[in-house]
Amino acid sequence: DAMVIQNPRYQVTQFGKPVTLSCSQTLNHNVMYWYQQKSSQAPKLLFHYYDKDFNNEADTPDNFQSRRPNTSFCFLDIRSPGLGDAAMYLCAAGGTSSYNEQFFGPGTRLTVL
Amino acid sequence: AQSVTQLDSQVPVFEEAPVELRCNYSSSVSVYLFWYVQYPNQGLQLLLKYLSGSTLVKGINGFEAEFNKSQTSFHLRKPSVHISDTAEYFCAVSSGYSTLTFGKGTMLLVSP
Numbered sequence: 001d002a003m004v005i006q007n008p009r010y011q012v013t014q015f016g017k018p019v020t021l022s023c024s025q026t027l028n029h030n031v032m033y034w035y036q037q038k039s040s041q042a043p044k045l046l047f048h049y050y051d052k053d054f055n056n057e058a059d060t061p062d063n064f065q066s067r068r069p070n071t072s073f074c075f076l077d078i079r080s081p082g083l084g085d086a087a088m089y090l091c092a093a094g095g096t097s098s099y100n101e102q103f104f105g106p107g108t109r110l111t112v113l
Numbered sequence: 114a115q116s117v118t119q120l121d122s123q124v125p126v127f128e129e130a131p132v133e134l135r136c137n138y139s140s141s142v143s144v145y146l147f148w149y150v151q152y153p154n155q156g157l158q159l160l161l162k163y164l165s166g167s168t169l170v171k172g173i174n175g176f177e178a179e180f181n182k183s184q185t186s187f188h189l190r191k192p193s194v195h196i197s198d199t200a201e202y203f204c205a206v207s208s209g210y211s212t213l214t215f216g217k218g219t220m221l222l223v224s225p
Binding site for chain 2: 004006043090100103105106109
């Protein structure tokens with residue numbers, strides 16, 4: 001089945017220690033998204049890639065970076081995680097049809113100690 | 114700009130009772146509307162979507178929603194809920210090639 005895969009499902013890091021979250025998709029969609037979701041809140045878009053074009057949301061902290069080496073893979077790098085960065089991180093993939101349906105992965109739960 | 118309002122943060126209901134989760138949106142252009150469900154520690158799963166055509170949309174797990182343009186609403190309904198429907202439900206709107214805008218979510222709590 002075509003899907004969006006995120007690894008790992010649970011990640012523990014230390015305050016200030018860089019961490020990378022991974023996402024891959026077998027849908028062959030052009031667009032990939034990273035969201036941050038804190039407890040009992042809606043997902044908050046951090047950035048998205050339209051093919052190789054990177055689109056950063058205005059309020060995404062500089063501490064968050066992303067890489068998309070090819071269509072299938074996308075990475076979220078947190079350069080110096082703070083306690084406030086503990087959250088669920090959701091990756092999604094979407095096509096370029098006009099209605100923008102997105103398919104989500106299972107998420108990575110990040111804990112910062 | 115577009116926005117989504119989910120009026121209820123929590124909806125408690127007994128098993129086998131009907132339920133309605135409310136969603137209102139605002140947008141200056143034509144919209145596409147979605148309902149997603151999120152189980153604990155999981156990603157979002159698409160329940161149903163309205164793109165065009167019939168205003169009554171049927172989705173997975175027995176859910177349906179009705180698009181009402183005059184009231185700018187897209188309420189989600191199920192005639193008889195199960196314990197397994199306990200989850201967070203998000204309404205979202207897209208207007209063409211823009212990104213999705215999510216509501217704050219409604220927690221559906223089904224008890225026996």
